[in-house]
Amino acid sequence: MIIIPRVWPHSWVVSLAVLPSFVLAPSRPWLPPVQQVDEPAPPRAVNADRVPPLAQIFREHAPFVWRALRRLGIPESDVEDVCQEVFVVVHRKLGDFEGRSSLRTWIYGISARTASDYRRSGRVRREVVTDAPPEAPHDGGQQEALALKQARATLDRILDELDDDKRSVFVLYEIEELTMAEVAEAVGCPLQTAYSRLHAARRVVEAGVQRAQARSEA
Amino acid sequence: MSGGGQVDPPRLLDEGAAAGELRSLLRAGKSEVPNAAQMLALAAKLGAIGGLGGAGAGGAGGAGGVGAGGVGAVGGAVKGGLAMKVIAALAVIGVASGGVAIAVKRSGGMDAAPVGIVAVSTASAAPSASAASSASAAPSARIAPSARASAAPSARASAGAAGVRPVESEEAEVKLVARAQDALRARPDEALALCSDHAKRFPSGMLVQEREVIAIEALVKTGRKDEARARANRFKARFPGSTHTRRIETILGT
Numbered sequence: 001m002i003i004i005p006r007v008w009p010h011s012w013v014v015s016l017a018v019l020p021s022f023v024l025a026p027s028r029p030w031l032p033p034v035q036q037v038d039e040p041a042p043p044r045a046v047n048a049d050r051v052p053p054l055a056q057i058f059r060e061h062a063p064f065v066w067r068a069l070r071r072l073g074i075p076e077s078d079v080e081d082v083c084q085e086v087f088v089v090v091h092r093k094l095g096d097f098e099g100r101s102s103l104r105t106w107i108y109g110i111s112a113r114t115a116s117d118y119r120r121s122g123r124v125r126r127e128v129v130t131d132a133p134p135e136a137p138h139d140g141g142q143q144e145a146l147a148l149k150q151a152r153a154t155l156d157r158i159l160d161e162l163d164d165d166k167r168s169v170f171v172l173y174e175i176e177e178l179t180m181a182e183v184a185e186a187v188g189c190p191l192q193t194a195y196s197r198l199h200a201a202r203r204v205v206e207a208g209v210q211r212a213q214a215r216s217e218a
Numbered sequence: 219m220s221g222g223g224q225v226d227p228p229r230l231l232d233e234g235a236a237a238g239e240l241r242s243l244l245r246a247g248k249s250e251v252p253n254a255a256q257m258l259a260l261a262a263k264l265g266a267i268g269g270l271g272g273a274g275a276g277g278a279g280g281a282g283g284v285g286a287g288g289v290g291a292v293g294g295a296v297k298g299g300l301a302m303k304v305i306a307a308l309a310v311i312g313v314a315s316g317g318v319a320i321a322v323k324r325s326g327g328m329d330a331a332p333v334g335i336v337a338v339s340t341a342s343a344a345p346s347a348s349a350a351s352s353a354s355a356a357p358s359a360r361i362a363p364s365a366r367a368s369a370a371p372s373a374r375a376s377a378g379a380a381g382v383r384p385v386e387s388e389e390a391e392v393k394l395v396a397r398a399q400d401a402l403r404a405r406p407d408e409a410l411a412l413c414s415d416h417a418k419r420f421p422s423g424m425l426v427q428e429r430e431v432i433a434i435e436a437l438v439k440t441g442r443k444d445e446a447r448a449r450a451n452r453f454k455a456r457f458p459g460s461t462h463t464r465r466i467e468t469i470l471g472t
Contacts, residue, residue, distance in 0.1 A: 063251040063461040151246030
């Protein structure tokens with residue numbers, strides 16, 4: 001007999017801690033099961049002293065992982081699932097983290113790769129722009145919330161024009177405010193390549209903003 | 219910090235570095251962090267704030283939690299073999315049903331009567347022993363009293379840690395904050411009362427920040443804006459740099 005409780009506000013609780021490793025492989029419903037995932041090269045040694053407990057990591061980093069995933073092209077409807085997947089990977093790999101990069105950089109790297117896998121899977125993007133704001137603050141704030149939502153949708157449409165590599169560099173530098181050295185570390189490319197990608201991404205984004213402006217003025 | 223002698227260019231968000239329109243789009247993009255309810259949902263999904271066995275499942279009874287106070291604790295139980303079958307069954311069931319962390323344990327194998335519900339959490343499931351010492355960590359291993367009474371072998375195997383909080387604590391905490399969140403829109407007075415209840419029962423719970431955000435919003439909704447502001451100031455002093463600060467400012471209309 002299995003009791004499946006209704007859990008607020010979402011349905012299930014994942015039991016990470018006791019799942020064997022094969023179970024802990026993140027669920028990727030949008031990928032064929034054989035596809036291997038590119039994850040950051042595991043650091044060389046374990047350094048448990050420097051690794052905070054997962055709960056603390058979650059609390060400190062989840063909001064930023066969430067935001068980065070949204071700007072990396074994960075639609076609102078899927079961001080919770082993909083965010084969950086990032087932390088499953090973090091959990092699995094945490095024992096190998098030695099602190100060569102900061103934990104933050106390392107987690108952003110996992111986030112960028114997970115988002116990239118998602119985007120490459122070609123899963124149909126469901127637009128949710130017209131949805132009500134997730135948590136309308138109060139009546140006076142609704143207009144602001146709607147305007148924010150529209151601005152984010154415009155930004156994301158522009159970012160959609162970037163390829164994965166450029167998008168990751170742009171988002172991690174311009175939105176998440178990593179240093180370029182950290183960006184290069186997170187995405188796993190030479191620093192000079194990261195600079196090139198940033199400059200190329202900026203040109204695409206600036207052109208996109210001009211087009212969006214022209215459209216709205218037309 | 220930029221290697222190769224190259225200096226990082228000014229960010230587009232910096233003053234004057236980009237056209238106003240682009241900056242405002244980037245600011246909008248940067249301001250999107252999950253709200254308290256979304257964080258709660260995500261944490262629940264990850265099991266990071268405890269098993270929710272029995273939440274909303276009236277009559278399930280005996281819902282408890284095996285809070286994984288670190289992989290060491292649970293791993294030990296698994297290696298010890300005593301709880302192996304239960305935990306393996308949990309894992310399989312968890313997968314088969316898309317991540318359900320609740321399963322009914324049977325003692326012996328011939329005894330068909332469910333003897334308890336084990337909920338699994340990863341509150342601090344970092345694969346390091348230090349995880350168990352986290353303030354917000356779940357107790358290392360817990361089993362519901364009903365399970366303890368009738369499923370002794372498994373319970374013994376899982377109940378390794380000392381200083382265990384009451385069995386229902388995390389589950390109850392999540393439920394309580396969830397009820398407060400639900401009440402907020404239509405019944406702010408009730409939400410406020412639930413927040414007070416939470417403050418008494420879980421003074422250092424995992425959802426203290428979320429509870430405070432709810433309480434501040436409830437105060438605004440009941441017209442007690444000064445109290446809301448004072449409470450917000452206390453929040454900012456207690457949790458500097460919290461991701462909820464912006465939300466609180468929005469609530470206060472500042």
